[in-house]
Amino acid sequence: MGKTHVSNEVGALKRALVHRPGHETQRYPHGDFLQAFPLRPSCTDFDLEKAQTEHDRLTKVLAAHNVEVIEATDLLAETLEASPEAKKALIDAYLADSRIEGIELTEAARCYLESSSTSTQLVERLFEGIRYGDTDVVNADRFPLAALSGNAFDPETFLASPLNTAFFVRDPLSVIGEGITLNHMYWHDRNREVDLLEAVARHHPDFAATQRWFDHRCSFHLEGGDIVNLNAHSVAVGLSSRTEGAAIDVLCRQLLWGRGESDIADIYVFFVPQMGNRLHLDTYVSRIDYDTFVIDPAIARNPSVLRVRAGRRKGNVRIDELSGSLKDIFRKALSIGPVRLMDFGSSAESRMEFEYGNGATGMLCLSPGNLCVSEENVVANDLLDKAGMTLHPVSVQEMTVGFGGPSSLCLPLWREDVQGMPPWTSERTSEPSECASTCPKQTSRKE
8 A cells, every 4th residue: 555545535544644732732922822823813722632632532533444543743753763864954944934034043943943852852842833932042141232221032932933733734735646735835834834744755765755746835825625636537626715826727737747647637626715714625515425525505506617637738738617517517527427416505594604614514534425524513414414424523623613624634645546336326216416405315334
C-alpha cells in the first residue's frame, strides 16, 4: 500500500492524518484570548480538555474502522530525526512565514528554535509559537537603552503566534490521486502549518517521493476544503472566498500538463457562495455513498459549474460552462447510473439554518454509506438514518465552532478505490428521490 492514494471521498478510509489540540491553544498573552484566536471573535476561551475529549472520540471511531491514524506532531518529529537538513529548511520557512521584522528579532527567534534539545521539543516550540520572553531580546544587558527608556520588549507578546488551528488538517494539504497539493492558505499565519507538512513531504522517507501538484509558494490562495475527489479521472474544485481562480488555473495546468503522472482528465470548478461559516466546497457538497451526494440547497438552487480539460496545444486548457442539474453533472463526472441528491430542507428554517452552519454537510465518510457525523445535527442525522446510512455521531463543537464537521479534522491519506456500483443498486426500479425527507428507507449497511 502506498502512503498517499485518494481518488474519491467514499472508498474505505485506510490511513488519515490528524492533530490532537495541545498546549498551543492555551497561550494567551496577558490572558487576551483574541490575540491568540483572532478568528473566533465570539469566543472568550478554548476548553482544551473538552477539545481533546472530542478529538479522542473522533480518533476512536477511526481506529474502530481499522484506519491507521497518524498524529501530525509525531510524523514531523520522525521527519526531523530522519533528515538533518530538514531542520534548517523548516526553521527557515517557518520564520519567513512568521512575519518577524528585521535581522535582530529573526535571529533571536532562530536561536530559540535551534536551541531545542530534541526533535520533539522543536516540534512543540513550532506549534506553541514564540514570545519575546522566549528569546534573549528581553535581557536588559542586550538592549539597555530600550529598558531605561521604557521601551523594553513585552515578554508575553508573540513574535510568532501559536498554531492553534492546526487541528483543521484538511486545509493545508490535499491528496489527489497519488500526489499532493501543498496549499497557500488565505490567512497568512496558517501558512506555517503548510511549512510543517512540506517538511514531511520533502524529507520523510515515506513521503519524499510523492508527486506535488501545487506549491504553496504560489502567488494565489488554494485551500484543501475546496478540493473534492470524484474519481480517478475527475476532481472538483471550489472557486470560493478562500480559493482563487488563478490558483485553480495553476493547479489545472499541473494536473493536466505537468511532468507528474496525473490521471486527472476533468476538473469541475464550482462557484461557492459564502454564507456564515460555510467557506469551502466541502461544506456544500459531500459524497456519502456510491451514488449519493448531500447537497446544500444554496449551491443546488442555481449551480454554476465549469469543466476544465486539456486543450489541443500543449499547456493550454479548454473551459466549458456546464448546463443542466447537479445530478446530471455528477452522473457524467462519475460515469455511473442514476445519482441521488439529498438535502436537509430549507435553510430558512431556524433549526436547519443552525445545522447547515454547524457542518451538517461536513460529515466524514468512512466507507460507502458509513458516516462520522456531528451529533448536534439531529435533523440532518435523522434524515441520513432514514436514507439507510450508518452513522457514528461525535461532538466537535469546541474544536470547530461550526466551521466544518468531522471531515475538517481528518485528512485522508489513503482510501480504497471505488469500482462501479455495488450489486444492490441494480435492484432499484426507479431513479432515487431528490430530497432526503422522501428518500426510501434502505437497510443500513455495515462493513
